[in-house]
Amino acid sequence: MATTPYRVIGTRPVRHDGADKVTGKAVYTADFKLPGLQAGFVLRSPHPHAKIVSIDTSAAEATAGVSAVVTGADFPNVQDKIAQLGEGSVNLAHLSANCMAKDKVLYKGHAVAAVSATNAHIAEEAAAKIVVEYEILPSVTDIMEAMADDAPLLHADLFTDDLGQKADTASNVAVHMHFEKGDVAAGFEQADVVVEAEFKTATVHQGYIEPHAIVADYNEDGRVRLWTATQGSFTCRQQTAEILQIGVGDVLVTPCEIGGGFGGKIAVYLEPTAAILSKKAGRPVSILMTRTDVFEATGPTPASFMRVKVGAKNDGTLIAGEAWIAYDAGAFPSGVIGHGCTCVFSCYDIEHAVVDGYDVCVNKPHTKAYRAPGATQVAFAMEQLMDELAEQLDICPLEIRMKNAVKEGSRRVDGPVYPQIGYVECLEALRDSDHWNSPLAGDNRGRGIAGGFWFGCGMKSSAACSVNSDGTINLLEGSTDIGGSRASLAMQLAETLGIESSDVNPMVGDTDSVGYTDVTGGSRVTFATGLAAYEAGIDLQSQMKVRAAELWECETSDVSIADDGTFSGNGKTAGFKDLATQLFSSGEALVGRATVAPECPTNGFAAHIVDVEVDPDTGKVTILRYTAIQDAGTAIHPSYVEGQMQGGAVQGIGWALNEEYFFNDDDQMTNASFLDYRMPTMLDVPMIDTIIVETGNADHPYGVRGVGEPPIIPPPPAIGNAIYNATQTRMRELPMSPPKVWQAMQSSD
Amino acid sequence: MKDFQYAAPTTIQAATSLLTEHGSGARILAGGTDIIVQLREGLREADIVVDIKKIPELRECQYSDESGLCLGAAVTCCEIYEDADLAGRYGALADSTHIIGGWQIQSRASVGGNLCNASPAADTIPALIVLNAEAQVTGPNGQRTIAADAFCTGPGINSLVDGEFVVAIQIPPQSASMGSAYQRFIPRNEMDIAVVGVGSWIELDADGNIANARISLGAVAATPLFAVEASQFLVGKEPSDDNFAEAAELAKQIATPITDMRGTAHYRTHLVGVLVKRTLTTALARAQA
């Protein structure tokens, strides 16, 4: 590991919330209790597409122990209004309808009613007594079928936004977007070699171990108080307020500890329902989603159909690229397709490129972000085509990537020009790695590599730090902590002030306490909220300079702060804690604050290496060895950077090998359980070695780049490339599950 | 979950009374790893759940060279594979009990329950079949014995009538020249239901040839199957790769798997062949050891 020029940054202190998390004391939403708490149960549609003709809740309401029943009729009518959620926008009418259907159900599992009662068993039994009359409609779950003219139509009022023009007949295609640079036709003319193929990927879910949960209390003063598992307290507040048609200031969101999100806990599902139940019941209501409902009724990430074509010169230079990409949006228009379009060619300099992307509605749950949303699918295509080009040109797969890797000044097909970035450095680290330089011996074994890119967000973050009489600091920030981020924020503040990480008490505030902060997502927390923590520290220091000058009887301009945070002036010096203690006894309290909204992306790149063994008798792929390489800019807490790389890699391995939504002929999901939705167990993966590359980042005082998302992108194509290397069989569909690999190996014999 | 009564009788007689009184409204609770899921999901219903774990006979696990293994119906998976002696004698049973779910499941799940749940993909049943196990059943009309390969009559359906329950599973004694094995194919390395499961048992004669053999298939039909022809083919033969391959082909012929999200029929039939060969090879090595 590189030696760090910092005192605190780059070290590995125990996280501040650690003791609570290993003793069972940490309060997750389902752990939170209030007096009189009711348990809620949501009734959901068994049909993938149907009109709701009538709902009779009388038997449920009459059941002993039931405190309230709600249906779509209890939800206010919300207009078609677009709200920004962070990493995507949403139509609030759609969001509301997704929380509780009004006149139509659009997927199996779509909520139609909810019951609160003294316990969850009673609520469930009462919900079973609700009589819903459906008029079943034809349904569609396949992307290509949904795009056909005669497809069953989900929304009579959805007209394709075709490059900004609204079509005049309703369709399941919400958006067609198009990007181009150069002259693609001319480019392909100049190509010496062209590879082209179709790829498909199945729907996959983020798979967080904690189901969605909510405690809602519609208070007597008209304020709605929510305790929830959310990636963004403020976006949760906004969405809930909009759906309930009350003021944002009338909703208080307290983020509990959260058991995983990965993009799936940004949109609300239970909050409005629980709030309305609470209002009707006059008591707080708690709902914990069942695992079945998590699979069927939250936000898995799009399945895809892609056609990608790449042309290169004989020396390996890429000259032209063309991509036709369709992502399924699920029941409502989605937006993840945009990222697919921007990412498909984002790792390589290609002079001529064109990308067409389609957002397609199908009778499945509304698709959402899953860690670098939309990037993994296109990487599965592009990173394998890179290997196919390399093979045709007899060039090493690493060499062809290094030859074409984007650098500072490279222009992406959707327009942005890269500043200083680290893909080349990642590939160099790959080249120099022990893994790459270890020979792989044995039958049916192969090695594959792949790269990945995610832009990484800035967005808004706020922080406040107040100084205690002993010189320790309370850091109040608004980024819900999914992976240990409060520690890395405390570390950045500690670095800034010249104190220890353990001198900082970080706290994730609720929406009444801390300034507006955007979601924990987009790989932005360590970067943007870290920036806020840093600036809050700087603010504190400038206040302390003034106060030190008073104390030391000199001019403020005569007070200086050394790199290690020591204040000096008029012959006197004091470290931060010492000075803070002295200043506490007279004058105002010391409170620093900052609010930031950096607009620049952090541009995270990754490159992975995987060795596999394929059992030719069964098609089962075993991961023998895995190395994840990634540019973190600067690793604030290396253990948690490694953890992001390892966690993302294993999610990607699951996506590559076994995870998928199965649907029966009636378009109902058949594997809505951890039994048959097969995520990796610890027996399915080896140790995940990591190499952190640190190229710095001029847009951040400590050089941070977002690291959370890139690591999920390379595994599927790296494994696809490794399978090919082992078997000469090219897989073009995800997951590369044993029956598929075996079948493909038979066909290619 | 729908409401029910709970009873934990301490004698076989008391259990029989309860089961007879409530008929199809009674469900037996041993390890609970199937029945609790089924009750929670509404796949089965109960007026009363009868917990049999307090009946001493059902917790017994006794081996003798004369009568073999008497395995109480509530004996758990981990009690079996952690008994080195038992595990050594009954390889197929040890194999299967060690891969049903994770450790948490194995701490609770019983072989008796796995048998009675009668899933076509149950892991212990092919092992019980090749080991020639018999279920000892008691009921209002007395006691009877049901061979393992006759126990299941359809997916999730067994041959017990109302009021009956399995008290113990009797498995013949094993000699040093016998070996058995169970393997299944799953897409991950654990925590999956078998896509295909195969049990094999071999007894060698003094010359090292196969005196007797039994092969059983799971997850490829409505019930686990005893592969009669494939088994009989091996009797008297040399334990060679070619003979194992031929037995595998014969076994494939009785497989009638479905295509579902766990695998296609074609793929499952192919896997039968693969696993028959692999389990025969392991069973042979254990018989030779």
Next chain:
Amino acid sequence: MTTATKKIHVTTTVNGESVEFLCEPRNSLLEVLRDTLGLTGCKEGCNNGNCGACTVIVNKLPVNSCLVFGVEAEGAEIETVEGIADANELHPIQDCFLEGAALQCGICTPGFLVSAKALLEKKPGASEETIRFDLSGNLCRCTGYDKIVRAIQAADKQMSAATVDSTTND
């Protein structure tokens, strides 16, 4: 069934202390621990025995508490994550998880700690393969398992050293 089932009175031992509670037959041990006894360390992740987030020890063995009825706790000895630390002192397995950053969101951590402690007490010196096999019933979605395995290996060393220390100190 026209009337609600009467609740059953259960006497059991949890983390070494005698405890009594009332529950319906249909309440799982997970529900009882969390909702009646206030021990919210074990979590509901799937409620059907496939994730291990609800793992507790019953009579010395790790079980999925979602697949045990509360009434079955009668006379049993139950250990939960809340009982692992000794007063204010963390157990080596807890220390090693923290030092080794073997948790991110932490939701699977109580289940892992209970399973891992049981594993190391039963099989000191367990190989990586044994650790991975025996704990395959505990799912984690955040860490990719690498640091969890390493933390367990580190705890194993600490626990063995402590055993050596305590025997040589006699």
